[in-house]
Amino acid sequence: MVDCVFCRIVKKEIPSTVVYEDDDIIAFNDINPVAPVHILIVPKTHLKNLSDVSEEHAPLLGKMLLVASKLAEEKGISEKGFRTVINNGPEGGQIVMHLHMHLIGGKQLGHKMG
């Protein structure tokens, strides 16, 4: 998608601090972090959000959570704790309309999820 900011980050047209990359996924630091560790894990293919997935995407979705697990380990927050969040659509608080998973940690997180 030409006008999608995350597609442009995937294509390196917009700079980002990449912390992980493979053929399917890119992960980079959130520019507005809410915690010491705040990484966005993003599929390279353009999917709007979890309303836009089907069976064929299961391996990609599983890999996104595995990457979250690996990055938490790398960042030293695996045992202390962390949170993964996917916001979908307007009521879910999604801002960029390209599927992404937040990996958040490095401090005691609050209990408010909704």
Place this chain on the structure above:
Amino acid sequence: MVDCVFCRIVKKEIPSTVVYEDDDIIAFNDINPVAPVHILIVPKTHLKNLSDVSEEHAPLLGKMLLVASKLAEEKGISEKGFRTVINNGPEGGQIVMHLHMHLIGGKQLGHKMG
């Protein structure tokens, strides 16, 4: 795990309002909902959290997100929006030490993630 409340729900030793079940996953309503839709999506096998997964679990993890997508559709919140959250470990706010994904929606969710 004998003393794990989610393992006991999987075994139907503790009642729950089941909204989805297959060989790998059970999903049921959270008993302390933070929104009109608040479902827990739980692998039947005991995994502590995302610190406890490896490559072999990728299909299971992918299926958890697919189930979230399907349940959002079923509950009529797919387009309006929803959120998925996995809390991991003490700083992540995890309360039950058996991997689970929250599916939350049915109202405008706040923007606080951390």
